[in-house]
Amino acid sequence: AQSVAQPEDQVNVAEGNPLTVKCTYSVSGNPYLFWYVQYPNRGLQFLLKYITGDNLVKGSYGFEAEFNKSQTSFHLKKPSALVSDSALYFCAVRVFSGSARQLTFGSGTQLTVLP
Amino acid sequence: NAGVTQTPKFQVLKTGQSMTLQCAQDMNHNSMYWYRQDPGMGLRLIYYSASEGTTDKGEVPNGYNVSRLNKREFSLRLESAAPSQTSVYFCASSASSYEQYFGPGTRLTVT
Numbered sequence: 001a002q003s004v005a006q007p008e009d010q011v012n013v014a015e016g017n018p019l020t021v022k023c024t025y026s027v028s029g030n031p032y033l034f035w036y037v038q039y040p041n042r043g044l045q046f047l048l049k050y051i052t053g054d055n056l057v058k059g060s061y062g063f064e065a066e067f068n069k070s071q072t073s074f075h076l077k078k079p080s081a082l083v084s085d086s087a088l089y090f091c092a093v094r095v096f097s098g099s100a101r102q103l104t105f106g107s108g109t110q111l112t113v114l115p
Numbered sequence: 116n117a118g119v120t121q122t123p124k125f126q127v128l129k130t131g132q133s134m135t136l137q138c139a140q141d142m143n144h145n146s147m148y149w150y151r152q153d154p155g156m157g158l159r160l161i162y163y164s165a166s167e168g169t170t171d172k173g174e175v176p177n178g179y180n181v182s183r184l185n186k187r188e189f190s191l192r193l194e195s196a197a198p199s200q201t202s203v204y205f206c207a208s209s210a211s212s213y214e215q216y217f218g219p220g221t222r223l224t225v226t
Contacts, residue, residue, distance in 0.1 A: 009155075032213055043119070043205055043217035044158070051213065090157060094213055102148075102173070103215060105157040 002027040002095045004074075006106035013081050014114050021076040021109045023091030032094035033074040034103065035065055039087045047089075050074060061085070081113045117141055119218035121206050127224045128196040136191040136221050138206030144216075146209045147189035148173075149181060151202040152220075158205065164189055196225045 004025045013019045025031050032051050036044040048059025055067045065076045076089060088110050092103040119140045128134055140147065145166045150158040160173030164183040178200060180192045189208075193200060203222050207215040 034214060036217075041220075043219045044207075046214045046216065049214055102160060102163065107155055107157045 002093055003104055004033075004091045004093045004106040006089075006091055006109045008109050009107070010110045010112070012112045012114060015083055016080050019078050019081040019085070019111065019113070021089050021091075021111060023074045023076065023106060025072050025074060025091075025093050027093055027095075031074075033065075033067065034092040034094070035059065035063070035074075035076050036090045036092060036105075037061075037087050038090065038108075044090060047076070083113045083115050086111055086113045119206055119208055119216055121204075121218035121221050123221060124219070125222050127226065128193075129226055130197060132196050133192065133194050134196065134223075135193075136204055136206075136223075137188070138190065138218060139188045140206075140208040140216070141187065142208060142210070142216065143186070144208035144210045145186070147183065148207040148209075148215060149179070149189070149191045150205045150207065151175065151200075152205060153202050161191065161204075196223075198225045201225045 034049045035047040038044045047063050048057050050057045050067045058064045063078050088108050090108050091106040095102050095104050122137045148163045149161040152158050159175045161179050162181040164170045167186045170181050182190045201224050203220050205220050206218040209215040
């Protein structure tokens with residue numbers, strides 16, 4: 001079965017420090033990977049995706065993610081965290097099932113950036 | 116563009132009552148989805164519609180029905196609500212670029 005795992009429920013980082021939110025995947029074939037962010041009482045917002053090409057993908061709000069095939073990982077990174085980055089982050093993988101492109105989501109990582 | 120809109124934003128039901136959650140998108144997307152979000156479980160797919168006129172079950176379809184009314188609208192119906200259906204419900208849509216775009220959610224409480 002195709003899946004993603006987010007091993008950390010909670011990540012705390014000081015403002016101005018680099019941040020990493022981890023994601024590992026298990027898929028057959030080439031993975032299509034995504035990161036989403038959810039602010040309190042809001043829907044999910046798309047941040048970035050990896051389909052093919054460069055292993056370092058740049059997205060919205062200064063976030064980037066590194067695709068590592070040998071480690072089956074797709075970690076989300078930002079060089080300098082802001083308090084406003086505090087939110088719930090979800091990794092997702094596209095699965096091939098039925099008649100539509102479906103996404104399977106990880107359980108989420110709560111990021112808290114401390115001032 | 117409004118993107119994906121959902122109504123209502125909040126709803127409280129008694130066990131056994133029925134209701135329909137409405138979703139509409141103005142991005143001309145073919146595919147639409149209904150998810151539920153529960154603490155610590157991420158998002159779980161309830162039903163989806165690959166295109167107008169088609170619907171398919173997702174991971175947790177029991178207790179729900181859907182209707183793809185036209186290309187813009189995709190509704191989710193709870194025929195007989197149960198406390199286990201207390202959750203936050205999200206509608207999403209997508210085109211061929213793979214990523215999905217989400218509505219603001221409906222917070223449902225079943226007592």
